[in-house]
Amino acid sequence: MAETHGPLDKIPMENYPPQVTYANYMAIKHMIDQVINEDQEYVNWKLKNHRTGGTMDKYLNTYLKTADEETQSEEYEKHPRKKRKFGEVNEVPKDMKFPRDIYEEYIQELPRPRELDQQEVKKLFVDHLDEEQMNRYEVFKRTSLAKNQVKKISGIVTNQTVAANVNLLLGGIGKIFVGEVVEKAIDVKLKWLMGLMANRFYDRRVIGNKLKKHLKKLTLLVETEESIDDSVDEQESDTYYDDDKGEVVFVQMSNKLLKSTKNTEEIRRGIIKQYNELVTQFNAVDVSVEKYMNSPLLPEHIREAWRLYRLENDTVSSAQWRTQGEGNGLLFR
Numbered sequence: 552m553a554e555t556h557g558p559l560d561k562i563p564m565e566n567y568p569p570q571v572t573y574a575n576y577m578a579i580k581h582m583i584d585q586v587i588n589e590d591q592e593y594v595n596w597k598l599k600n601h602r603t604g605g606t607m608d609k610y611l612n613t614y615l616k617t618a619d620e621e622t623q624s625e626e627y628e629k630h631p632r633k634k635r636k637f638g639e640v641n642e643v644p645k646d647m648k649f650p651r652d653i654y655e656e657y658i659q660e661l662p663r664p665r666e667l668d669q670q671e672v673k674k675l676f677v678d679h680l681d682e683e684q685m686n687r688y689e690v691f692k693r694t695s696l697a698k699n700q701v702k703k704i705s706g707i708v709t710n711q712t713v714a715a716n717v718n719l720l721l722g723g724i725g726k727i728f729v730g731e732v733v734e735k736a737i738d739v740k741l742k743w744l745m746g747l748m749a750n751r752f753y754d755r756r757v758i759g760n761k762l763k764k765h766l767k768k769l770t771l772l773v774e775t776e777e778s779i780d781d782s783v784d785e786q787e788s789d790t791y792y793d794d795d796k797g798e799v800v801f802v803q804m805s806n807k808l809l810k811s812t813k814n815t816e817e818i819r820r821g822i823i824k825q826y827n828e829l830v831t832q833f834n835a836v837d838v839s840v841e842k843y844m845n846s847p848l849l850p851e852h853i854r855e856a857w858r859l860y861r862l863e864n865d866t867v868s869s870a871q872w873r874t875q876g877e878g879n880g881l882l883f884r
Contacts, residue, residue, distance in 0.1 A: 557834025558586050559762070561827040562769075564820060571773040576766055580783070583759045583833075590838040594752045597840070601745055691730065696722045736848050736856035743852075744840045755836040758829055761789060764809060765826040772814050772822070786810055801828070 559579065562570060667675065680688060701722045705713040713721075760783075768785040771778075786809055791802040808821045 557830075558582060559830045559833055561830050562823050564823055567819075567823060568773050571766075571770055573770060573774055573779065576770040576779065579766055580763050580781075583762055587756050587759050590752050590755060593838060594748055597748060598745060601741060694726070696725050696729070698722060701725060732853065732856050732860055733848070735860055736852040739855045739859070740846075740848060740852045744843055747843075748838055748840045751836055751838050755833060755838060758833045758836065761805065762826065762829050762833060765805070765822055765829065768809050769819060769822045769826065772819055775814070801825070 559582065677685070677688070698718065702713065702718050705718055705721055763783045764785045764787065767779055767781075767783050771785070788806045788810075789802045791798050793799065804821070805825050808818060808825060811818050
């Protein structure tokens with residue numbers, strides 16, 4: 552085998568028959584499926600954490616256990632219409648409690664300490680920050696907008712001189728506004744990373760299916776007396792996008808080789824060449840996006856965040872849209 556650059560190895564163009572066996576095909580097929588399954592678990596975990604901010608299994612499992620005990624009670628047996636298998640959900644029950652409600656009830660049951668003053672609350676808050684959160688807190692606390700720019704903008708907007716204390720207030724409000732936009736830009740970056748991760752996982756899965764078809768076809772050509780009965784259809788044609796000429800040529804050649812009924816050295820070498828190129832692509836795909844999590848924000852992140860911020864906070868159409876066409880604007884008054 553050639554030098555390893557990832558989970559899969561290439562097949563040499565010379566002296567390949569000893570390495571192309573039924574057992575080798577099953578081992579590589581299992582390895583491809585294992586890599587794809589691990590990537591799928593990672594993708595599902597990242598998407599779940601991104602959508603929900605984590606899980607509430609601790610509180611939800613407690614509720615499910617209580618619900619299971621209620622189904623075994625005598626009172627429950629008196630209502631045959633309400634009978635249903637535990638875990639079977641066909642409709643939302645009227646007494647359904649959602650994880651957020653369970654969490655709030657759990658918090659309410661905790662012992663209430665004495666009321667803390669502002670300084671004690673701030674000290675308690677700072678003491679429970681980790682290193683990364685503390686760094687972010689200190690940077691945000693020490694950062695401020697340029698006073699001369701705030702003074703300049705306020706003077707342009709009001710067309711008069713603005714007092715220093717008002718400019719100080721505008722600077723604080725502007726700092727909060729910038730923080731909201733930056734937070735939304737971080738969310739935009741994370742969503743784009745989730746999209747990139749999903750696209751890479753799709754690419755690896757497609758390449759993995761192509762690898763299994765090429766390797767099965769090659770194994771059948773080398774092991775002429777063996778028949779492989781599995782779910783892989785080595786004669787299935789692959790699709791491609793017309794806008795990528797390189798991909799069009801590669802897929803067309805692969806389809807031609809896979810559908811060929813001849814068992815010649817030229818066909819075998821062609822399949823090996825296609826297989827080795829697919830191995831390179833498969834090993835190069837990296838589904839993990841952890842290395843991009845601490846990457847800086849890009850201008851397109853800020854622009855998208857600003858667009859979303861305006862959409863979320865604009866409740867009335869601007870004047871130029873109120874009288875478009877034959878409208879008189881009464882709908883927006």
